[in-house]
Amino acid sequence: SSDETQGIFKATKEDYQKVYDEIARLLVDKDDYDDGSYGPVLVRLAWHASGTYDAATNTGGSNGATMRFAPEGDHGANAGLKHARDFLEPVKEKFPWISYSDLWTLAGVCAIQEMQGPIIPWRPGRQDRDVAFCTPDGRLPDASKDQNHIRAIFGRMGFDDREMVALSGAHSLGRCHTDRSGYDGPWAFSPTVVTNEYFRLLLDEKWGWKKWNGPAQYEDQSTKSLMMLPTDMALIKDKEFKKHVERYAKDSQVFFKEFSDVIVKLLELGVPFESKPEDRISFKVSDD
Numbered sequence: 001s002s003d004e005t006q007g008i009f010k011a012t013k014e015d016y017q018k019v020y021d022e023i024a025r026l027l028v029d030k031d032d033y034d035d036g037s038y039g040p041v042l043v044r045l046a047w048h049a050s051g052t053y054d055a056a057t058n059t060g061g062s063n064g065a066t067m068r069f070a071p072e073g074d075h076g077a078n079a080g081l082k083h084a085r086d087f088l089e090p091v092k093e094k095f096p097w098i099s100y101s102d103l104w105t106l107a108g109v110c111a112i113q114e115m116q117g118p119i120i121p122w123r124p125g126r127q128d129r130d131v132a133f134c135t136p137d138g139r140l141p142d143a144s145k146d147q148n149h150i151r152a153i154f155g156r157m158g159f160d161d162r163e164m165v166a167l168s169g170a171h172s173l174g175r176c177h178t179d180r181s182g183y184d185g186p187w188a189f190s191p192t193v194v195t196n197e198y199f200r201l202l203l204d205e206k207w208g209w210k211k212w213n214g215p216a217q218y219e220d221q222s223t224k225s226l227m228m229l230p231t232d233m234a235l236i237k238d239k240e241f242k243k244h245v246e247r248y249a250k251d252s253q254v255f256f257k258e259f260s261d262v263i264v265k266l267l268e269l270g271v272p273f274e275s276k277p278e279d280r281i282s283f284k285v286s287d288d
């Protein structure tokens with residue numbers, strides 16, 4: 001008997017576009033949050049769901065959406081991501097056939113595209129898994145560390161130097177919250193638009209330690225309104241990383257292309273797709 005008669009809903013590309021459109025609509029509708037958008041925190045949810053991947057054991061990654069469960073949801077690195085998960089609950093209610101793991105990654109794609117970023121081709125196929133699949137704490141990066149830590153954490157996922165720098169460009173978006181990570185402030189002047197500003201600021205501004213009682217972070221000396229984490233600053237302290245910071249600062253098109261490719265890879269880590277890369281969907285951006 002067919003899937004149809006068993007009551008299994010086979011979603012089409014058009015169905016996934018409807019989910020995309022609903023998230024995009026809610027992003028506009030619920031603009032009374034942080035800098036006026038849930039976009040950045042949705043990107044962080046997709047990244048933290050995916051960035052638990054360990055290539056050696058093929059565990060973790062976006063397949064499973066195990067951050068729904070207390071052990072993983074309570075990991076220090078995931079503080080504040082409940083805002084993103086709760087934002088998506090009405091979408092899950094409206095489209096109950098989509099898995100949380102597909103929904104969270106699709107939401108990251110939607111947020112990047114709606115914040116004027118590049119198209120991020122995406123495909124479905126993730127299945128939610130139970131609490132037993134929660135990953136151990138410590139798989140996500142620690143902002144107080146240096147380039148060796150960045151290479152250890154992202155190397156474990158299977159990324160090279162170039163990809164690590166491209167991924168870090170996501171910090172053109174959003175901000176740090178004292179009640180989540182303990183750090184404070186945005187990286188860039190336009191935290192709800194995807195740009196290569198993060199790389200330009202890293203190179204062009206003078207950065208000094210912020211004088212405060214919080215965790216060690218940098219502030220720009222001219223306006224004292226922007227921030228960098230120790231791990232961000234490692235990207236210009238390390239010669240190999242810095243080459244890529246310079247490439248992306250110089251050419252926003254190169255950044256957009258390599259950022260898109262590396263986000264596609266991030267969101268697919270460890271997912272046992274039945275579909276092929278050619279089956280990826282390029283969602284249509286909303287017109288405003």
Ligand code: CCH
Nearest residue numbers: 040041043047141142143167170174175176177180181231
């Ligand atoms: Fe990040 N990130 N991130 N980050 N991140 C934080 C916020 C965002 C690190 C630490 C932090 C990536 C890599 C790293 C986003 C996307 C990505 C915060 C503040 C810390 C701390 C959290 C808070 O207080 O709310 C470290 C360390 C690394 C690597 O070494 C990568 C990779 C991505 C995506 C591809 C986004 C977006 C935010 C903003 C979230 C918000 O709520 O505004």
